[in-house]
Amino acid sequence: MGTGCVNKKVKLIPTIYNSQNLVEQKEIKLSLDNSNNLYSIDYNLNEIKKIKSTFKSFFSLSPPNISSFEKNEKALVFWVRSHSYFVLGKTDKKRISENFENISSITDQTGGWVCFNLSGINTKLLLDKILTIDLVAFGSNQVLRTSVNNINSFVLCHDQYKNYTIICPVSFMESMKTRLLNLINLVA
Numbered sequence: 001m002g003t004g005c006v007n008k009k010v011k012l013i014p015t016i017y018n019s020q021n022l023v024e025q026k027e028i029k030l031s032l033d034n035s036n037n038l039y040s041i042d043y044n045l046n047e048i049k050k051i052k053s054t055f056k057s058f059f060s061l062s063p064p065n066i067s068s069f070e071k072n073e074k075a076l077v078f079w080v081r082s083h084s085y086f087v088l089g090k091t092d093k094k095r096i097s098e099n100f101e102n103i104s105s106i107t108d109q110t111g112g113w114v115c116f117n118l119s120g121i122n123t124k125l126l127l128d129k130i131l132t133i134d135l136v137a138f139g140s141n142q143v144l145r146t147s148v149n150n151i152n153s154f155v156l157c158h159d160q161y162k163n164y165t166i167i168c169p170v171s172f173m174e175s176m177k178t179r180l181l182n183l184i185n186l187v188a
Helices: 045-059 091-100 123-130 170-187
Strands: 020-024 029-033 035-042 069-071 075-081 082-088 103-106 113-119 142-146 151-159 165-170
Touching: 020 170, 035 045, 035 069, 035 091, 035 123, 045 075, 045 091, 075 142, 082 165, 091 170, 103 123, 113 123, 123 165, 151 170, 165 170
Parallel strands: none
Antiparallel strands: 020 029, 029 113, 035 082, 035 103, 069 075, 075 082, 113 165, 142 151, 151 165
16 A cells, blocks of 8 residues: 555545447347436335325326336336335436425435346346246336345336346446346357
8 A cells, every 4th residue: 555545535436337238139138227316215104195296296107006117208116115116217316305305215326226128039038047036927017126146136027028127236236247148148
């Protein structure tokens, strides 16, 4: 360690990816996306009417039901657990905090999670190898929290058997990327 390293004030800046295509084959596509903001919204059960109203006016959609998600051009909102949602989109923290003030707790999770987007006809073959769920029962617009490659992750089904998003902690990004790339080579 060099002299004077401890007292240097260096600003830590997270790695932000706009969107990086990792694989683009005819049968399967994989991209890494960390270009959106991510917020968790936790609310009190007594505030459900206000939450529904605020969701409708701010995001132009209703809060999703258990194990599902809603999306439009502004945001993708998915159910995390009772009284808790994740919001993925271009919304800035100040605007979301102002609108949900006094009815919920907002936590900025941006930079803490990364999205892997999978699409194509071989997507089901790949998911059969890494998920321990019944893909037949896991339909479009559903979300689940499960272990993928021993990593606690969210899996969102956009189009059954064809288009999915895996959201995992950014600290496991390289491990997840390596596993997905190895499986793509196996099913290709």
